[in-house]
Amino acid sequence: MIGRVTQQGLQRASLVQLQENISRMAHLQERLTTGKVVLRPSDDPAATVDAMRLRADQRTTAQYARNAADGDAWLTTVDDALGDALTSLRRARDLTVQGANTGSQGPSSRSAIANELRATADSLLEVANTTYLGRSVFAGTSTQAAYTTTAAGTVSYTGRTGAEVLRQVSDTTSVRVDSAGADVFGVDVVDANGELVRDATGEPAGMSVFSLLREIAAKVEAGDEDVSRFLNDLDSRLGAVLGEVGSVGTRHKQVLQAQDAISARQVTLTNQVSSVEDADLAQTIVDLQIQEVSYQAALGATSRVLQPSLLDFLR
Template sequence: MINRVTHQTIQRSTLGNLQLNLNKMSDLQGRMSGGKIITKPSDDPGGTAQAMALRASQRATEQYARNADDGIAWLSTIDSAVAASVSSLHAARDLTVQGANSGAMGQTSRDAIATAIDGIRDALLSTANTSHLGRSVFAGTSNAGKAFTVTVNPDDTRTYAWTGTPGASVERRLTSDTTVRADADGSAVFGDGAGSVFALLDSIAADLRSGVQVGPRLTEIDTRMTAMLAEIADVGARYGQMELAQSSTQKTLLDLKGQLSAIEDVDLAEIIVEIQTQEVAYQAALGATARVLQPSLLDFLR
C-alpha cells in the first residue's frame, strides 16, 4: 500500500524540522549567553548531582576559611595583649628592684614607686579586659563583658575576680574533624583572686608604702611573667596552625572552583562552532523548504 503524501503533510513535516533546528539553536545560544553547560537538571542529571556535591563542599570550605580568619584575628589580639602585659610586668619588676634598695632610697621615693606600680596595675587590668568584636578574649565563652572585675573593699583594698568559666573555651572549626582554640585562659595568664598579678602588684605597692622589703616579691613577678611567656608560645603555635588551615582552605576552594568549572562551564570556542554549524543547517533547511513548497494554488489551477 502506497501512502499518500500531500503538500500539507510536507508542510507539517518541514515546519517540525525547522522548529527542531530553532530549538537547538536556542539551547546553544542560552548556554553561550549563560556560560553554563547545565542550565537545568535534565541537561545532565549526573553532572547536576556532582555539581551539587561540589557546591556543598565549597560552602563548607568557605565557612572553614571564615573560621580561620576569625580565629587569626582573635589570636592576633591576644598576642598583642599578652606581649603588652609582659612589657608592663617587666617595668613593674624594674621598679620593684629599685624599691628593694631600701638603704639608698627614702620613703618619698618608695611612695613614688608604689604610685607608678599602681599605674602599671591599672594598665594591666585594662589589657586583661581586651575584647575582639565585643567579646572578651580572656574570658572564654562568658558574656560578662569583662574578663576581670575589681571590687574596692571598705579598707581600700581590692579584690579581683576572673569572670570566665573553667574549661569553657572559644573554638574555631577548621576542618570537619579539627578545631583550634581561639581564646586564652585569663586565669592562667593573669591569675585569679589573691593569686592574680593585679593583687601581686597591690601587695608590692602596699609593702613599699609601709617600708617592707619587696625583694622577695621578685620571684612572684617572675612566676607570673613565665606564665605570660608560656601563653605567648601557645598562642604562636595555634596561630601557625590557623594560618596553615587558612592556606589549605584557599587551595581547596580553588580546586573546587576548577572542578565545578569543568562540569558546568561551556567551552566557548566549541559552543561557537556548534552554533555556526547549526545555523548553516538551519539556513540549508530553509532553502530546501523553499524549493519543496514552491507550488501554489495557481499552479494547480493551470
C-alpha cells in the same frame, strides 16, 4: 509497499524538523550568552548533581574561611594583649628590684615606685579585660569582662574557667582562639568578706598578678626590707605569660595554615565547578555556526519541496 506521501504530511514533517532545528539554535545561543552548559537539571542530570555537591562544598569552605579569619583576629588580639602584659610585668620586676634597695631609697622615692607599681597593676587589669567585637578574649565563653574589682579592693575573675572559644577551620580541625585569663593573670584567694586570705605570717595564700603588684607596692612604700621575696612570684607570672604566648603562637600558626589550605581548596572547587557548568565557548560558536548553516540549507530545501499554491505545484 510504499506508503502514500501527501503534501500536507510533507509540510507537517518539514515544519517539525525546522522547529527542532530552531530549538537547537536557541539552546546553543542561550549557552553562548550565559557561558553555561548546565542551565537547568534537564540539561544534564548527572552534571547537575555534581554541580550541587560542589556548590555545597563551596559554601562549607566559605564558612571555614570566615571562621579562620575570625580566629586570626581573635588570636592577633590575644597576642597583642600578652605582649603588653609582658612589657608591664618586666617593668614591674625592674621596679621591684629597685624597691628592694631600701638602703638607697627615701620615702619619696619609695612612694614614687609604689605609685608606678599600682599604675602598672591598673594597666595590667585593662590588658586582662581586652575585648574583640565586644567579647573578652580572656574570659572564655563569658560575655562579661574577665576581671572586676570588688568593694574590698581585690580582683574577681568573672570569666568561665575551662569554657574555650573554638573556631572550626576544617572538617576535622577546630582551634581555640581565646586565652585562659585565670591561668595567665591568676586569681585572688579571698574570704567571705572579699579580703585576701593570709597565712599565719600574713602572706597571701594566693593572688592575681594585680593584687601581687599592689602588695609589692604596699611593702615598698612601707620600707619593707624583704621586697625581693616577691621576685619569684613575678617570675612565675612572667613564665605563665610567656607560656601562653607560645601556645597562642602555635594556635595562630595553625589558623594561618588553615587559611592557606582553605584558599587552595576554594580555587580547586571553583575550577571543578567551572569544568562541570561552564561551556566551551569556542566549540559552542562552531556548533552554532554549523546549526545556522544547516538551518539555512533546510529552509532552502523545504522551499523547493513545499508548494504554496496549485500553480506552483503544476509548474
